[in-house]
Amino acid sequence: RWRDELERLLIAHGVQPPEGGEPIRTLGDLAAYLGARDPQDYVIVDGTDVPRPRPVSWENQRPAWSGKSKRHAVKGTVVSDAAGNPVWFEANPSGEGRTQDLTMLRSGALLGVLALAGVSVLADLGYQGLGSMLTGDVYTPRRRRPGRRLDRDDRIYNHAHAQARIRVEHGIARLKQWGALRHHRRQPAALDSTGKAITVLTSLR
Secondary structure: OHHHHHHHHHHHHOEOOOOOOOOEOOHHHHHHHHHOOOOOOEEEEEEEEEEOOOOOOHHHHHHHEEOOOOEEEEEEEEEEOOOOOEEEEEEOOOOOOOOOHHHHHHOOOHHHHHHHHOOEEEOOHHHOOHHHOOOOOEEOOOOOOOOOOOOHHHHHHHHHHHHHHHHHHHHHHHHOOOHHHOOOOOOHHHHHHHHHHHHHHHHHO
């Protein structure tokens, strides 16, 4: 009971953006935060796997298996600013570990917020096709065609993209310093509130 109450209090407090301003408590607050940013700025979006115990029933084991991390997992989406500070966490609504990153983003309300804000987004290859769903620019790595090598310009672009996008990985690593996101032992549906509460705690450190 005290754990659930603490999570509710943290979520009600909201994520404190590093540059100050109003806390981000809801998707509406996130939309206002993104809409007020400089047009030249961007956010970084990435998916993360949180390991979970193996489901007891065989029918639930296959949906819970993540091919990315090669284990049973619950997936979440993290949005960070350009410096890698997490500003939003959203768990996979289905609770499945096998869901692809772009499919997970499409199934939640976060996609609509990013589209309305018109913010530029950096993402990895798991978000190929995201540009057709958003009004802002979407930057993903250039893919190598089968049997061909990337040319010099594409390699330089991918290197610069990786240097900028690595900051969200640092942000996710800061979230996973909290044990609850290193191994999720509760019901999959509880990851959303846990992830949001930990994002608030991380923003206050």
